[in-house]
Amino acid sequence: MIRYPNGNIFNSSLTPQKTTIKNEVNYGSRGMTLEYVINLANEYYLNTNTAVIHKKPTPINIVNVAYPNRAAAKITEAYFSKASTTDYNGIYQGYYLDFDAKETKNKTALPLSNFHQHQIDHLNAILQQGGIGFILVRFIIQDEIYVYPANQLITFWQAQFNGGRKSIPYDNIKRIGYRVSYGINPTVPYLSAVKNLITATNK
């Protein structure tokens, strides 16, 4: 199993790593990584013609490639590079969706250190184009997942530079976000919560 320096599991696209990730799965929703259950949900949504949402491949800077005879090109030196956008985007009934997924072991707040300026700028640009931008946040200790609107995230992000707090309180996410209930198939039917966000956005 391959991990990033931050401990996340590497998954360049949905299908090829499935067997690798399966080793991670315990029984029930606890023990599953957020990325894994989102990928499962996306697969379900794709197969049922509900939505087309994919995780973007991880951006990598390639330094060296070898071309062994009669074999596929082999990358022999490369480094992980920082993403300039969010991890997920796609389309749901005509709506452009764009989001990132974050897990935290912090019980009372989601630290803003989970985000980069680039991602905030990206989500802001998406909102300006009429897209549906949000984050999927999982509080690991409570085992609760929320769809939290990007405009709220942006407000907290900007406030931190004017003496505001460096995190979004759990209570705020619980109050303003849309709770994702666990299901059987998919395990994390997050589009039900996104639907509520879309309805609220269009009001």
Next chain:
Amino acid sequence: MIRYPNGNIFNSSLTPQKTTIKNEVNYGSRGMTLEYVINLANEYYLNTNTAVIHKKPTPINIVNVAYPNRAAAKITEAYFSKASTTDYNGIYQGYYLDFDAKETKNKTALPLSNFHQHQIDHLNAILQQGGIGFILVRFIIQDEIYVYPANQLITFWQAQFNGGRKSIPYDNIKRIGYRVSYGINPTVPYLSAVKNLITATNK
């Protein structure tokens, strides 16, 4: 400079490889790769708040990663994997856009061998969700670029399995597609042609 086995230049994301690709650029539009000019256009569209469109990073299967002391994680063995979607997607004034870019030295037709079943399925799913799917085709000899609707591509793709031809005629692309005129900034203002496609789609 790093090349794929098919001769294309590797570009995991827009910014980091810019200097690498610049070596490719001659004067005028001839000599620029299609990918390069699309990236320039996307940068322009982003900076002018016109649209948010990105090329997805190239999907890679990572086999081995080394963690040298005090240094960034170094990927020491990885392979290029086949993309299950198209290369570009994003949002333009509320519309979800999804497309691939293809160049051909063939003067009379675009060979269907430029596409994979996965990409066709993906474009089909996008159309079903109400997205704007298309391909950007450049005929290198004529030095002409067209926005060609995904539903037309899908029709030709399916027909080939029922004895149809293995390529889309240049004449058909010229007649049904939307020509992209060259400009100064951006060099390839393809959204003007996409706008016409959107208008026709909504009629």
